[in-house]
Amino acid sequence: MPLETVTTIAELRERLRPARWAGKSIGLVPTMGYLHRGHATLVDRARDDNDLVVTSVFVNPLQFGPNEDFARYPRDLDADRKMLAAHRADIVFAPTVEEMYPQPIATHIEVEGLSGRLEGERRPGHFRGVATVVGKLFNVVQPDRAYFGEKDYQQLQVIRRMVADLSFPLEIVGVPTVRDVDGVALSSRNVYLSPTERSAAQVLSRSLAAAAEAISAGTVDPQKIEAIVRGVLASEPLADPDLVAIAAADTLEPVDPKALPPAIALMIAVRIGRTRLIDQRVVAVT
Structure with a gap:
């Protein structure tokens, strides 16, 4: 099946409903786009484990601080689509900020303790933004499994704790960091x-x-x-x-x-x- 591009929550839910009714498993790979070989590894793992693979491409403003690089964060949806098609993803969900947050968001998810230490001390609010958008994606897609790279290790632990605390019915799969030949982690x-x-x-x-x-x-x-x-x-x-x-x-x-x-x-x-x-x-x- 060719890769489908979906840009609205309503359309994505409608597209996934028949697969869910048929008992097919759904894997989700949340990303901020500008995909590289590390992301491809996540998609490959999701492809191996599931009947249907959804990859989200969304640069989430909630996880960027006021002096961080939201505006200049690299974006190239056309290149992302080519990579996802080559790795046999089924759907790319590429919403706008307005689609994800049609009004200023008043509801947030915060994993206390884990979110406030280490990286969280240096980037206040970062993990709250991550948990909120990931929780929203879980609600929209309702995947059986979701895939995250271990390079963002604290993020992975925050998401695991959120899933456990809020009883999300899915498995979190951590995938080892992918490195270039010189050892540099892909980013x-x-x-x-x-x-x-x-x-x-x-x-x-x-x-x-x-x-x-x-x-x-x-x-x-x-x-x-x-x-x-x-x-x-x-x-x-x-x-x-x-x-x-x-x-x-x-x-x-x-x-x-x-x-x-x-x-x-x-x-x-x-x-x-x-x-x-x-x-x-x-x-x-x-």
């Missing part, structure tokens, strides 16, 4: 980087790899792990660390060396020039 924001900055961005994955190796070798003191990450980042003059977090992978609480969690999440945000990049690793504690 729509990579387009902002100059060639020199793109080369400098390799330091993010190098710093996480060094920390992961230390954890595997038995280093579990969070201060020592953080020092390893910051030491590698300091080797790159263009890297300006904004967040270096060492947390329990399931709760994102601080790691207690005397009561270690099963896995440690390493999460960083680093400015390279004007571009803020994020990356992560989850390392099992042996």
